[in-house]
């Protein structure tokens with residue numbers, strides 16, 4: 341990758357695709373198989389379109405370079421291998437450059453449902469299909485740009501909630517039905533079932549409510565938010581920018 345990242349440079353990695361074992365490919369296939377029934381029924385249409393567009397394969401782990409080749413002409417995004425968890429400035433810098441950091445390791449067969457840290461299933465299966473959607477793609481880039489301009493921990497915490505309740509755990513109403521697009525719901529049977537079985541209150545997306553709702557990373561969600569459209573989500577980001585930085589959106 342030719343990018344001259346300041347903060348992200350030490351975290352860039354590579355995907356040695358040929359080193360994945362048949363066992364790892366089989367684990368990937370099992371993860372996809374387990375998620376497919378709920379995805380087909382409850383994922384939003386933009387996710388499903390993106391899934392096709394990036395050429396996700398059920399039987400083989402995704403090749404990040406090939407995925408980027410499909411995404412780039414569509415929205416200018418790439419999926420870039422990183423070595424692990426990124427500190428905030430590195431993460432924001434990559435988003436602002438339309439490069440989504442993806443891990444390359446895969447959880448093992450004994451922990452299909454949960455990993456404490458994101459793996460390639462969460463990052464690619466969960467996140468990347470949405471990067472084919474133009475408004476969502478704009479949102480992510482702008483989000484990175486905005487967050488990169490501040491080090492204020494209170495502001496970053498609130499902006500983190502906006503990310504959490506959209507990109508990670510977002511829901512959307514489409515045709516009167518509740519659909520999902522957040523990677524944490526897309527990639528988790530438990531989180532998805534929790535919503536579908538009505539054990540989680542789904543509130544209308546409203547910026548201030550989202551900014552004030554604390555994130556609990558180690559509990560299944562009791563409250564989530566549903567947007568009406570991706571335009572609404574993008575508008576909310578511009579509103580947040582105005583609110584925190586008192587500057588007109590550029």
Ligand SMILES: [Fe+2]
Nearest residue numbers: 458462508523
């Ligand atoms: Fe994520």
